[in-house]
Amino acid sequence: MSKTVIVVVDGFGVGAMPDAGALRPGDVAADTCGHVLDRCREAFGRPLRLPVLGALGLGMVHPHPDLARRTHLPVAVGRVALGYPGADTFAGHQTMMGADFSRVTVARLAEHLDEVTRALTDAGHEVEPLDGKPLLVVDGAVLVHDNLEADPGINWNASGRLDAIDFAGILAIARTVRSVAPVARVIAVGGHAEKSLDAFVRAGDGGTVGLDTPATGFYRNGGLQVQHLGADLDHARQLPELAARAGIPVTLVGKAADILACEAAVRRPAVDTAEVLAHTLDAVRADGDALVVANVQESDLAGHQQDTECYGRILEQVDAGLAALLSLLTEVGDRLIVTGDHGNDPTIGHAFHTREYVPVLIHRPEARGAELMPDATSLADVGATAAAALGLDPAGLANGTEIRAASTRAA
Incomplete structure (x- = not known):
């Protein structure tokens, strides 16, 4: 038996993708993670308290002085390009679950x-x-x-x-x-x-x-x-349906409950971060196998409101919730995957999403030490990696390739 939990911190980018400035040239400077850390240090007079995100290897993919560059936790970490046009929560989650967005375009x-x-x-x-x-x-x-x-x-x-x-x-x-x-x-x-x-x-x-x-x-x-x-997507070839057909209970939490398709899933819609984390913990505590996909929406709302301090407080709240999740995901085969769906830099000067790489931080209790993964080309690779962790064939998804750790090991 194993459990895989995907926590999507909505709007959590770690630096602009190469094409980020195609629409707004200023977006080439987008860095949601770095700018929130900088501004909150100034506002709070201290670094943000993110010990769990640090231990999960966030500093390995974002070299910010407030983040540890090394971790001894059994993790695999990397960055992921979005793999869909623009920067959008719906498209991001559908792609992450294995949808093929190659026919979807940005058009007026x-x-x-x-x-x-x-x-x-x-x-x-x-x-x-x-x-x-x-x-x-x-x-x-x-x-x-x-x-x-x-x-x-x-x-x-x-x-x-x-x-x-x-x-x-x-x-x-x-x-x-x-x-x-x-x-x-x-x-x-x-x-x-x-x-x-x-x-x-x-x-x-x-x-x-x-x-x-x-x-x-x-x-x-x-x-x-x-x-x-x-857009017309083959939801049967997305991760929740793939897991449900294999008899794995599926729980969708927060905004994920509103935008992902899976008839057999238990849905726990919520916006409040504390409620999202509570529903996620409840799903993990249940006996047996599980796939849980949870979206923390309030980080994205803070980005839209251009409220850097609020964004920082949400990150600290998420970090505390991740600590509780780690205490439950201790068995061989369990996975905690922390990622984002796009960026939403609250310092960039507008209220739109920003086209950024997102982190993928994977806790693997049975592994030894931390490993660095190569940049992945699509969020669909996150879904494929989760499928493999659940013992499912990633080829059953419409899109995505399992992300494998590079040979480089971080001490």
Whole structure:
């Protein structure tokens, strides 16, 4: 019997990928981990207290003076490139679980207006552009537009006022858009606004045009309804389904419970970090084999809020939770894998995700010492590595290769 626990610290990057500046040149300086450590040392008058992350080898992949460069724990550590376009939580988790995102692209709605218009018209809808802008008004009630709250071109939205159309109608339009959209997500959004949605349309970054959803009042007026329609993926060839078919109990915690597919999984949605950690510990304490995938979302929220001190406090809270997990994962074959899904540098000067490498820190009770792994090319390799730890064939995933330790051993 063995347990594999994947803890995703949402938005925890360890330095910019080579293409990080393609959209925003300043992002070549992104370093979520390093900048949070620096700013928190200044703000708190002390280094962040991250003894467990240090012992798991974080300092081996991020040479920051506040992190130990060596560890005697039985770990394998490395960095992972994202392996999907942009920097997005949904795409990151789907890729990590073994999805093939090679057909998903970053695209503005303007580049596909004719195709989307044709699909909606064929479905019986009335479609027209809004005042010559590259977004569509459907049935006089729903705007189809670029999502302005994520990186440009990652997601499209279908947004409507619920006093003008019910959510089922918004969702039907979103599903039609999804059928031709090349992007990772099409998001159906319904809410209540004080005036017509066209009053809240604005230009975004990277040539996008869309609805300023926070300005509409959707988030503060109550009654918000949202459904995320992901790209067409073979969920049967992702890690949770692979484990479930092998009879391994699967628990999805935090945001992972909201965005990962597995009919047999136990779901424990939560945002509060303490609650996420408590659910994770409960799942590990259960008898028998287990796959647990947990997402710590509050780190990402702190990044969006550009609140470095809050981010640091969340990291310290996570570190304490990891100590408790390590005390439970002591058997041969057990694995604790700590990683991220993208970066979210709170010091970079904007509220978007940053395209960074993420750490992969793997605790292996039966191993001797610490080993350094080569940089992996995709988060899918994390899923493949977890599959192998569970005795599953990584070839059963749609994407990913097991990460193997390099010959170099760290003392």
